[in-house]
Amino acid sequence: TEQLGSIKRQTTQLRSSYDFVIVGAGTSGLTIADRLSQALPSKTVLVVEYGKVENCPGPFDPPTNWLEPADSASRWVFNSLPSTEMKNKTAFVTVGQVVGGSSCINGMFFDRGSRFDYDAWTDAGGPELAGSDVKWDWKGLFPYFKKSVKFTKPSPSVAQKYGYTWDESAYGGSTDINSSYPLFQWADQPVLRDGWEEMGIKPVKECAGGDKEGICWVPASQNPVTGRRSHAGLGHYANVLPRSNYDLLVNHQAIRVVYPKGPQSGAPILEVLSRGDGTKFNITAKAEVIISAGALHTPAILQRSGIGPAAFLRDAGIPLVLDLPGVGSNLQDHSGPPVNFNYTNPPDFFPSPAAMLNATFKADAIAGFNETPARGPYTLSLGNSAIYVSLPHMNPQYATIIAKIRNAVSSGAAASYLPTEYRSLPAMVSGYNAQLLTLADLLSNPQAPNLESPWATSHISPATTVWSFLLHPLSRGTVRLNLTSPLSQPLLDYRMGSNPIDFDLHTTGLRFLRRLLDTPTMKKYGATEVSPGAAIAGDDAALVEYVKDQIILSFQHPCCTAPMLPKGRGGVVGADLKVHGARGLRVADMSVAPLLVGSHTSATAYAIGEKAADIIVKEWKKPGH
Numbered sequence: 001t002e003q004l005g006s007i008k009r010q011t012t013q014l015r016s017s018y019d020f021v022i023v024g025a026g027t028s029g030l031t032i033a034d035r036l037s038q039a040l041p042s043k044t045v046l047v048v049e050y051g052k053v054e055n056c057p058g059p060f061d062p063p064t065n066w067l068e069p070a071d072s073a074s075r076w077v078f079n080s081l082p083s084t085e086m087k088n089k090t091a092f093v094t095v096g097q098v099v100g101g102s103s104c105i106n107g108m109f110f111d112r113g114s115r116f117d118y119d120a121w122t123d124a125g126g127p128e129l130a131g132s133d134v135k136w137d138w139k140g141l142f143p144y145f146k147k148s149v150k151f152t153k154p155s156p157s158v159a160q161k162y163g164y165t166w167d168e169s170a171y172g173g174s175t176d177i178n179s180s181y182p183l184f185q186w187a188d189q190p191v192l193r194d195g196w197e198e199m200g201i202k203p204v205k206e207c208a209g210g211d212k213e214g215i216c217w218v219p220a221s222q223n224p225v226t227g228r229r230s231h232a233g234l235g236h237y238a239n240v241l242p243r244s245n246y247d248l249l250v251n252h253q254a255i256r257v258v259y260p261k262g263p264q265s266g267a268p269i270l271e272v273l274s275r276g277d278g279t280k281f282n283i284t285a286k287a288e289v290i291i292s293a294g295a296l297h298t299p300a301i302l303q304r305s306g307i308g309p310a311a312f313l314r315d316a317g318i319p320l321v322l323d324l325p326g327v328g329s330n331l332q333d334h335s336g337p338p339v340n341f342n343y344t345n346p347p348d349f350f351p352s353p354a355a356m357l358n359a360t361f362k363a364d365a366i367a368g369f370n371e372t373p374a375r376g377p378y379t380l381s382l383g384n385s386a387i388y389v390s391l392p393h394m395n396p397q398y399a400t401i402i403a404k405i406r407n408a409v410s411s412g413a414a415a416s417y418l419p420t421e422y423r424s425l426p427a428m429v430s431g432y433n434a435q436l437l438t439l440a441d442l443l444s445n446p447q448a449p450n451l452e453s454p455w456a457t458s459h460i461s462p463a464t465t466v467w468s469f470l471l472h473p474l475s476r477g478t479v480r481l482n483l484t485s486p487l488s489q490p491l492l493d494y495r496m497g498s499n500p501i502d503f504d505l506h507t508t509g510l511r512f513l514r515r516l517l518d519t520p521t522m523k524k525y526g527a528t529e530v531s532p533g534a535a536i537a538g539d540d541a542a543l544v545e546y547v548k549d550q551i552i553l554s555f556q557h558p559c560c561t562a563p564m565l566p567k568g569r570g571g572v573v574g575a576d577l578k579v580h581g582a583r584g585l586r587v588a589d590m591s592v593a594p595l596l597v598g599s600h601t602s603a604t605a606y607a608i609g610e611k612a613a614d615i616i617v618k619e620w621k622k623p624g625h
């Protein structure tokens with residue numbers, strides 16, 4: 001209960017005003033709240049969170065079924081609108097709804113993108129971002145990646161047992177967000193690793209330092225001793241208390257920001273709704289409101305505030321405050337199809353996940369998870385290994401795909417891949433063209449991965465499967481208020497495959513992954529392809545059909561819906577994360593990424609939070625504030 005000292009459950013418990021009001025106690029939001037309340041002790045900070053504080057942890061604490069947190073109240077479940085180019089498939093997407101946000105329910109796979117991914121953010125923004133004092137390229141972000149986690153190297157015996165490698169120069173932070181390697185791997189984990197190496201993919205010693213094309217060990221966001229999840233709700237809230245200027249209001253929905261005297265008049269008022277008794281309340285921010293509600297809810301809050309695409313807001317009957325068509329545009333996520341196979345002569349390693357079917361083994365695993373230090377299978381979350389491969393290394397004919405991307409821009413065809421309402425808006429078209437040209441450069445770079453395939457074992461039941469994650473999709477979706485119920489979850493339109501060149505990228509990934517089955521290691525175990533199969537793989541049209549049939553539309557990494565880009569390129573915030581045209585209002589979470597990164601997204605969300613906090617602290621420490 002002491003930890004809950006500053007928890008507010010009713011607005012009557014709040015102070016009359018706060019300097020900073022942060023919307024969303026998630027991965028980025030709590031990072032910012034922690035840093036501001038620490039660096040600016042004379043200022044007050046309030047975080048407003050929709051969910052509760054009690055519902056974290058999620059899955060892997062110990063692991064339950066993937067995507068099934070121990071407490072389902074800790075998340076939102078979205079089913080997107082159908083993607084017409086993907087046979088009307090819908091994306092199943094979840095996000096955290098709890099103090100800690102999605103860092104409470106995620107897969108704990110704690111990787112960073114490659115340096116080229118972040119350099120691409122600046123490229124896509126053109127001179128305005130490149131020339132800004134604040135830089136969001138790799139060089140500008142790397143110090144914040146370092147600051148955002150405390151890395152604990154594995155003991156020599158564990159490192160030797162599993163072959164973990166690392167380079168501490170990629171780390172160095174001391175904050176209470178842990179990055180560490182688990183004390184357990186399944187004995188058959190090396191089977192795929194051997195296969196990848198035989199395909200010519202090279203092991204990389206450390207993948208968090210900007211260069212990660214190859215085979216990577218990836219740490220987990222977990223405590224190195226207890227094996228438990230490390231998340232923002234602990235590291236940036238409970239474990240930093242008491243702090244007299246840091247309050248957290250739970251179980252309240254931020255509805256919208258209101259500018260009684262116009263968006264240039266100073267920090268807006270935040271309107272919140274109690275989920276307990278349904279009352280509405282206004283919270284006064286003296287300095288700033290910072291929206292960190294995640295890539296799906298941040299654009300909904302802005303749209304309810306009258307900040308968004310003018311035509312949409314008019315149709316919705318919401319008075320226009322700022323015409324920013326980029327709000328809720330530019331939705332991206334990782335997606336991809338699988339290659340399925342069986343072993344006719346399966347590797348007989350012990351333990352493999354099949355051992356969990358044995359009651360004695362499982363009982364020992366549970367006991368081990370509760371020891372200190374913890375040990376055994378339950379200390380392993382989603383896994384810790386992945387390959388990251390560039391387009392040139394997958395496809396010798398990659399230049400044809402790059403030419404298609406460039407031609408789509410020069411011919412004007414690219415605009416027709418955007419949602420209809422954007423095709424006549426010059427800023428949206430020019431921003432998308434700039435993104436595509438940036439991505440054409442990125443995808444041509446042999447050191448910039450465009451495929452990820454993570455694994456933890458050679459036996460992923462029921463079938464043996466390797467997934468192809470398309471790291472840099474070209475299609476763009478939208479997030480829009482649900483006009484029949486504007487306070488409920490927004491509508492997601494993923495529009496996967498709306499840029500047809502994405503199919504070339506998906507089929508490249510599939511063709512590349514299939515080569516795993518030709519390696520000596522896989523042949524030794526009699527690996528036999530189940531799908532897509534050689535006959536289909538030789539036939540472009542059939543392989544595209546396979547992609548449409550088998551693709552998973554979301555690997556739970558939605559982003560980019562309030563992008564940091566100039567207004568003339570469809571942007572919503574500038575390099576200082578201030579909403580274009582508004583005073584006292586910033587956005588800081590995965591929505592501000594202009595382009596999806598080639599990694600899972602929590603490490604980037606923490607780094608965005610760290611950098612945002614630094615920008616804000618510097619501004620408010622200036623004389624005159």
Ligand SMILES: Cc1cc2nc3c(=O)[nH]c(=O)nc-3n(C[C@H](O)[C@H](O)[C@H](O)COP(=O)(O)OP(=O)(O)OC[C@H]3O[C@@H](n4cnc5c(N)ncnc54)[C@H](O)[C@@H]3O)c2cc1C
Pocket residue numbers: 023024025026027028029048049050051067094095096097098099100101102103105106107108109110111252253254255292293294295297298301382556557558589590591600601602603605
């Ligand atoms: C199931 C799952 C698995 C994942 N696996 C991984 C993984 O293995 N590795 C990895 O790196 N990443 C993973 N991710 C992605 C990663 O966790 C997220 O991208 C990242 O945590 C997002 O951070 P954020 O700060 O943008 O938003 P969040 O952390 O989602 O925070 C947003 C917060 O805002 C709150 N909120 C929303 N609307 C309102 C409102 N109106 N009023 C008040 N509060 C509001 C939410 O409740 C939430 O607490 C996964 C995500 C999910 C969902």
